[in-house]
Amino acid sequence: MTRILFSDKLDNCVAKWRSAGLTVIGPVQGESLSSYATVERGTDLHLGLVLPDRSLKELFFPQTEPMLRYTIKKNEIETADFTAPSAPRIIFGARPCDASGLAIDDPLFGWDYKDEYWFQRRKESVIVTIACTKADDFCMCTSLKLAPDSTKGADVLLRPLDKNRGWLVEELTERGREAFVIISEYLQEGSETALPTVEVPEKFNLDACVTWLQNPENFDSKFWKEISMRCIGCASCTYLCPTCHCFDIQDEGDTYSGIRRKNWDSCSFALFTMHTSGHNPRSTQSARWRQRIMHKFNYFPGKFSVNSCSGCGRCSRQCPVDMGITETLQEISKL
Amino acid sequence: MITQEKYRTTVKELLANGSIKMAIGYRPGSTSDRRRPLFIRTSEEADQLVLDSTCITNLSGYLVTEGLLSDEKRVGIFLRPEGIRSINILAAEYQLNVDQIIIFGFDFTGREVRALQGQTTGDFSALLSEIRENPPLATKEPLLERIEKMNAKERFDFWQQEFSRCIKCYACRQACPMCYCRRCIVDSNQPQWVNTSSHTLGNFEWNVVRAFHLSGRCVQCGNCDRACPVNIPLRLINQRMAKEVVDGFDHFAGLSPTQEPVLASFKKDDTETFIL
Numbered sequence: 001m002t003r004i005l006f007s008d009k010l011d012n013c014v015a016k017w018r019s020a021g022l023t024v025i026g027p028v029q030g031e032s033l034s035s036y037a038t039v040e041r042g043t044d045l046h047l048g049l050v051l052p053d054r055s056l057k058e059l060f061f062p063q064t065e066p067m068l069r070y071t072i073k074k075n076e077i078e079t080a081d082f083t084a085p086s087a088p089r090i091i092f093g094a095r096p097c098d099a100s101g102l103a104i105d106d107p108l109f110g111w112d113y114k115d116e117y118w119f120q121r122r123k124e125s126v127i128v129t130i131a132c133t134k135a136d137d138f139c140m141c142t143s144l145k146l147a148p149d150s151t152k153g154a155d156v157l158l159r160p161l162d163k164n165r166g167w168l169v170e171e172l173t174e175r176g177r178e179a180f181v182i183i184s185e186y187l188q189e190g191s192e193t194a195l196p197t198v199e200v201p202e203k204f205n206l207d208a209c210v211t212w213l214q215n216p217e218n219f220d221s222k223f224w225k226e227i228s229m230r231c232i233g234c235a236s237c238t239y240l241c242p243t244c245h246c247f248d249i250q251d252e253g254d255t256y257s258g259i260r261r262k263n264w265d266s267c268s269f270a271l272f273t274m275h276t277s278g279h280n281p282r283s284t285q286s287a288r289w290r291q292r293i294m295h296k297f298n299y300f301p302g303k304f305s306v307n308s309c310s311g312c313g314r315c316s317r318q319c320p321v322d323m324g325i326t327e328t329l330q331e332i333s334k335l
Numbered sequence: 336m337i338t339q340e341k342y343r344t345t346v347k348e349l350l351a352n353g354s355i356k357m358a359i360g361y362r363p364g365s366t367s368d369r370r371r372p373l374f375i376r377t378s379e380e381a382d383q384l385v386l387d388s389t390c391i392t393n394l395s396g397y398l399v400t401e402g403l404l405s406d407e408k409r410v411g412i413f414l415r416p417e418g419i420r421s422i423n424i425l426a427a428e429y430q431l432n433v434d435q436i437i438i439f440g441f442d443f444t445g446r447e448v449r450a451l452q453g454q455t456t457g458d459f460s461a462l463l464s465e466i467r468e469n470p471p472l473a474t475k476e477p478l479l480e481r482i483e484k485m486n487a488k489e490r491f492d493f494w495q496q497e498f499s500r501c502i503k504c505y506a507c508r509q510a511c512p513m514c515y516c517r518r519c520i521v522d523s524n525q526p527q528w529v530n531t532s533s534h535t536l537g538n539f540e541w542n543v544v545r546a547f548h549l550s551g552r553c554v555q556c557g558n559c560d561r562a563c564p565v566n567i568p569l570r571l572i573n574q575r576m577a578k579e580v581v582d583g584f585d586h587f588a589g590l591s592p593t594q595e596p597v598l599a600s601f602k603k604d605d606t607e608t609f610i611l
Contacts (some may be wrong), residue, residue, distance in 0.1 A: 033500060033568040063502050064532040087424040128497040137366050230372040232396070234506035250531050263521070263532050264502070271522045320510045320562035321392070322364040 001189045005158065006166035009186040010042030012233065014092075020182045022126075023089035025037045025059065027052045036098075038090065047093045049165075050136045051312060055242035056091065056098035057105070057140045063239070063264045067249070071257040090179055096150040096157075097141050098311035099129045100243025103153030107304040108245055117262075122327065126179040130155040133197045138313030140326055143204050146311055148197040156180060159194030168194045204329040206297075210333050213298040219290070223335065225289070227328055228289035230321045235266035237315035238292070239279045246272075266289035267291050293328055338448045339386040342413070342439055351409060355437055358411035359397050361390040372397065382600025384441040388443040393556035395421040396512035399430050414464055416451070417556040419459050421512040424552055426456070428445075428599070430515055433592045450473065456592050467587045469566055479571050495535060498542055500565040505529045505535040507545065510562035513552045520544060546572045551580040551597035553591050 005013070014024050026045040029038040035054035039045055059201050059242070066082045102122065109115040131149035132139075141147060152156050155176030169187065171177045180187065194224035212218055238244040248265035251258050265272060268289075273282045300308035309325060317323025342360075349355045353596040362373035362383040370390050374380050395418045397403070398410065414422065418534075419438060428435045433456050440451030440459060453459050482490060505521075521529045521541060529544060530537035553573040560570040580586050586597040 033566075053566075064534050064537070073470070093569035095553055098382070229374055230397075232506075232509040232562075234509035234562065236506045236562070239502045239504045248531065252530055252532060261532050266504070269505075269522075271524075299356075316365060318564040320506055322369050324365075329363065 001191055003169040003180075003187045004161070004166055004190045004192055005062060005169055005183075005187055007164055008271070009166075009183075010041075010045070012186050013183040014039065015041040016091050016183050016186070017179070021088060022179070022182075023087055024089045025094075026093040027091055047091055050132075050134055051095040051314075053240070053314075053318075054238055055101065055312065056094055056192060057080065057101055057242045057245075059091070060102060060118055060125070061105075061109075061245060061247075061264075063169055063172070065117060065262045067260045067262050069257075069259050070157070070251075070253075072255070084117040086124065088124045090126040090128060094127055094129045094154070095137075095312070096129045096133060096148060096152070097146065097310040097312040098242050100141075100146055101153070101312070102307055104243045104304075104308055104310060105245050107306075108300075109306075114242055120268050121140050126155045126175050127153060128156040128158060128176070129178075130158045130160060131197050132200075133160050133195050134199050135200050136313075136317075136333065137259075138324075138326065139200050139311065140199040140203050140313050141198045141201050141311035143206060143326075143329070144307060144309055144311040146201060146208060152310075153198070157195075160197055162190055168173075168254055169193065170210065203316035204333040206223075207331070208300070209329045209332045210297055210307075212335060213294060219334075223331070224286045225284075225291040227331055228286040228323070229288050231268075231319055231323055233270065233285050233288065234320065235264075235268045236318050238266040238268055239264055240259070240314040240318055242310055242314070243296075271272070271293040289323075294323070296325070297329075337485055338441060338450045339384065340442075341450065342386060343381050343384050345439070346375055347378050350375070350378065350381065354409060354433065356406075356408040356412040358384075358413070358437075358439070359394050360384045361386065361392075361394075373530060379442040386441055386448055388446045388448060390441075390448075391557070391561070392553075393395055393418045393421060393512055393558050395425065395509070396515070396558075398436065399424070399512075399515045401463060404431055404435050406417055407432075407435065409435050411439055413439045413441060414458070415442050415556075416462060417554045418512075419456060420463060420466075420554040421556065423456055423589040423594065424461075424513065424590045424596070425515070427594050427596055429548065433481070441609065450609035452460070460591060463526055463590050467590065471477070476570060476571065476574065477486065479574060482575075494542075497567045498538040499535060500567060501538040501542065502565060503531070503538070503541060504564060506564060507559035507560040510558040511549070512556070512558070513549055514545075542569075542572070546576055550576040551586050553577055592605075602606070 017024050025036050025038050027034060027049050028044060029046040034049055034052040036052055036056055036059055041126055053155060068082060069080045071078045109118040151172050155173040157170040159171060160167055168271050171180055246265045250263055251260050253259060270280060274280050282291060296308040316326045346358045358375040359369040360373045360375060363385055364371045367530055368389050372394055373383055393416060394412055426430050437454050440453055441448055442451055482493060529540045553576055557570050563569055580597055584597050
């Protein structure tokens with residue numbers, strides 16, 4: 001016997017969670033873009049999307065965020081911190097790749113400095129993922145040794161039943177269990193079989209790629225120039241990526257007062273590594289693309305023992321010149 | 336298919352006899368409806384060339400890649416009429432020497448691809464004049480018509496809503512052949528002229544700066560619009576600005592490599608007093 005959440009109870013669940021003080025967030029298809037957004041009813045959720053255009057990352061690490069307000073006076077500098085807004089929430093219908101992305105970034109944000117904005121939001125969010133029963137040409141979780149029903153980063157995993165009737169409930173963490181206690185009256189015991197997860201073909205041999213990347217001789221390989229020749233140097237891939245986490249700190253205001261903000265930044269930009277002297281250690285786009293790949297599959301795992309990629313495929317899906325991690329690792333696999 | 340084969344042969348010949356050092360074209364992408372930019376330097380690479388109605392991207396921006404043309408050798412490039420206009424603007428703005436560019440012109444009606452006759456920008460002047468008479472601006476954009484009917488407040492709200500999605504990835508800038516500045520104003524940080532934050536003000540600043548800088552320069556190739564990962568209808572802004580420039584200055588961008596850039600020229604007898 002397993003617990004089942006039937007789709008026709010979803011509206012009740014959303015209402016119940018909301019009345020328990022949780023903000024309910026899930027995939028929503030807007031007029032021209034899909035993203036994870038706040039909903040008021042279960043019917044506002046678009047659970048049939050392969051995955052939203054925008055990743056889950058931005059609900060934890062927004063594109064711009066105020067950190068402190070400062071005023072410079074004659075004898076002192078007054079500062080006032082902004083803290084991450086306290087808002088318990090449940091994210092319903094996240095994709096396993098997006099949830100994995102959060103788990104991948106946890107050690108990074110808690111490494112030498114504990115990023116309180118990230119962890120405040122992590123602590124207050126219940127992540128309910130739905131196993132994937134469809135994929136598109138760009139999905140590649142299996143190539144990253146993850147799966148359409150990966151539980152990484154999730155508090156509850158739901159497995160879809162046929163005909164959109166509902167989901168089998170697998171509670172994975174205490175936080176997940178507590179959130180489902182709130183809606184327990186809408187859950188039923190049953191012995192249904194979930195739909196099989198989608199087959200996502202493996203697109204490259206990750207281990208072979210990692211070995212190649214770890215070989216210092218390949219740092220200067222002409223491969224990097226060839227593969228990135230068409231890269232136009234925008235940040236579409238990094239900003240849509242569920243794990244890319246680089247940011248810049250900027251003071252906005254006049255000489256005497258302003259707001260210090262934390263803004264997304266990208267290794268694709270020339271400015272990212274530009275020194276004050278004008279010298280740029282990553283002076284070409286190929287050096288910047290190499291950095292992105294090396295960071296995800298060599299440096300990051302070297303430090304945190306996990307690849308900084310969850311296989312969502314957004315980088316390739318949205319690239320204006322049809323590049324991306326998939327093609328690069330496929331080509332490395334052939335070397 | 337015939338056009339594609341013909342061009343493959345032409346590219347091979349020109350590479351073999353040293354007339355060009357490289358040709359920039361298209362090859363198959365990761366799905367059947369996607370094309371990737373292709374840099375052809377060998378006969379084998381020429382065999383990868385595809386030319387069909389999915390070859391939409393304006394490739395002319397690659398010509399101003401640092402160092403590409405500095406050896407004074409010639410480069411061939413596959414361009415539709417908008418792309419040819421881009422080359423003319425880049426030449427008029429002294430970004431490249433048109434003598435170094437061999438144009439492989441093409442266009443399509445529906446799915447039917449045809450070659451455009453000519454090799455240098457001058458060969459296409461009649462075609463471009465014709466486009467001027469029948470400008471792409473005339474194509475009906477239902478959304479643009481809707482925006483035109485709005486009052487100032489509604490229009491502001493509309494764009495505020497659209498720009499709220501901007502993540503400042505600068506894909507629009509990077510994809511645009513006209514955005515060749517070695518250092519964009521938004522990347523100048525001493526002082527920081529434009530906010531880097533992608534909040535409402537920062538997003539407005541960026542998109543308005545871009546709209547003005549492209550006035551009288553945009554050829555409506557649509558690269559920015561297609562590159563935008565959050566689907567902001569950027570083409571509409573540029574389309575509208577192009578119309579202003581045609582109406583106000585009788586300037587249709589990209590007609591010839593010697594056409595005076597509208598934003599970089601002035602007359603002593605200008606009726607406006609603010610410049611001189």
